[in-house]
Amino acid sequence: MDRELQLLSQISNNEHVTQRQLAKDLGLSLGSINGILQDMINKGYINVQQINSRALKYIITPLGKKAKDLKTYDEVVVSYKMISKVRQMTKKIIEEQIEKGYYHFYLYGQHDEVYKIVKMSIIEAKRLHNVTYSEIETLSEADDTNGIVITWNNDDGVTTDNNLVLNVLSDVV
Structure with missing residues (x-):
């Protein structure tokens, strides 16, 4: 499955998920997760909101929702x-x-x-x-x-x- 789709799906289920938890759930390194998240932020798929000094909230944008839908469609076809x-x-x-x-x-x-x-x-x-x-x-x-x-x-x-x-x-x- 597409890594961005995996992350978007995980974030859809839990906006407060940590990068460490994402890495564990998806079997990727923390550095890989960070890089993919940064790329998705740059693409406008997600926004990050600082909750406190140690916690973040990931918010899927309308563009991110559209990307998730298209990627899901592609996965279904394949x-x-x-x-x-x-x-x-x-x-x-x-x-x-x-x-x-x-x-x-x-x-x-x-x-x-x-x-x-x-x-x-x-x-x-x-x-x-x-x-x-x-x-x-x-x-x-x-x-x-x-x-x-x-x-x-x-x-x-x-x-x-x-x-x-x-x-x-x-x-x-």
Whole structure:
């Protein structure tokens, strides 16, 4: 996500947030936060009001609100495109495997947002074709004579060299 958008969002939620808290929340250095804030002040996105000798209040200006809205719009568009690519790749994998005679799919990976996209695509394929699926927690649960493992993360070192384990994210970007 765009760093300015992250800061504008944080400030929208808490005008009294400190630079130290922003750095912690966003995983950036204090110097980076200070530089980005100075840049946003120069652009007219935020104003700073001194509350007391140790506290500041950040106020998003109308120009800052407009910038936040535009940046949010851009993020939504990029996210939607990525979701569409993941769905297309999942459908492609399913269709290619159906052509090879595989009608059972194992879903292997974290139950996160990508999982939901993959599962939605599998359910759609289930309606169109006579496919089945099951969720597995370990690769050893997959019957390699019966189905194909679909995964979406390689955090645990799963290799996709095996023709029976396919990662939907391999060719997405």
